[in-house]
Amino acid sequence: MPRSEINRAGEMDVFVCVVEQGGFSAAARARRMTPSAVSKLVARLEARLGARLVNRSTRAFQLTPEGCTFYERATRILADIEEAEGGARAGEQPVGRIRLTTSASYATHVLAPILPDFQDRYPGVTLDLVQTDRVVDLLAERTDVAVRAGGLKQSQLVARKLGETGMVIVGALAYLERFGRPETVADLDGHNRIGLGYVRTVEGWPMRQGDATVLVPVNGRVQASDGEALRQLALTGNGLARLTRFTVRADIAAGRLVPVLEPLNPGDREAFHAVHVGQGGPVPARVRALLDFLAERGRVA
The missing domain is CATH 1.10.10.10 (Winged helix-like DNA-binding domain superfamily/Winged helix DNA-binding domain)
Known part of the structure; x- marks a missing residue:
């Protein structure tokens, strides 16, 4: 033929x-x-x-x-x-489907509240949202954009920074009343320190001790697959959790969670980036629209 x-x-x-x-x-x-x-x-x-x-x-x-x-x-x-x-029908308005992967924490506390505005602004764009804390292969999993926390390794991906946020150890008031409020690094030995169930770049909680920073192992009897699950475990009194500040800011303000060991907080911060494939090539209008919107409305602090 x-x-x-x-x-x-x-x-x-x-x-x-x-x-x-x-x-x-x-x-x-x-x-x-x-x-x-x-x-x-x-x-x-x-x-x-x-x-x-x-x-x-x-x-x-x-x-x-x-x-x-x-x-x-x-x-x-x-x-x-x-x-x-x-684009030909609608005067170059972005149209089509975008597959976006991000953590449950970012999706819940940053993305969900602003999505109605994105949908109003770009009615021709549909969003396929996948929540996961693991690092996905964008090409293998047919993903247009991924919002990732932490440092970025060198790759062929293009990254746009969405800000950075501090970390805080928190516990529910009922948990602290039952097990006591830790005041020193040594006090953590008597607490259930709940953490993530997958390998991270830094294994442990960095804590300031004198002039040095030490890593406290996370040895809780409960682990979770993502940060939002850790937040829920902390809210229900399962133990202490070290979480990004933007995810627990409202809980702290409402008294649902209480920060602990703040004088020993080393002040480390976690950066967030929106990454996509496209180094050296054109970016589809629908993807560019989402990247611009996240840079404008989807920043963390």
């Missing part, structure tokens, strides 16, 4: 639908096609590319490595097409 007669965008759209629907039959229903037509289209695509994209069986649907790569690129191409068409 001549190259000009191949509907590449149509093939990509059906293939992406097969992947996202989890099979040929579901994709056929979504695209109002027959399952055999969807299967033949994918088979034609594989023949033209000279690569198997999908391992087929009666019980399982699995992408091959080549299929994963093609899917990632196809989703971006289709998003760019959607954006180009939307």
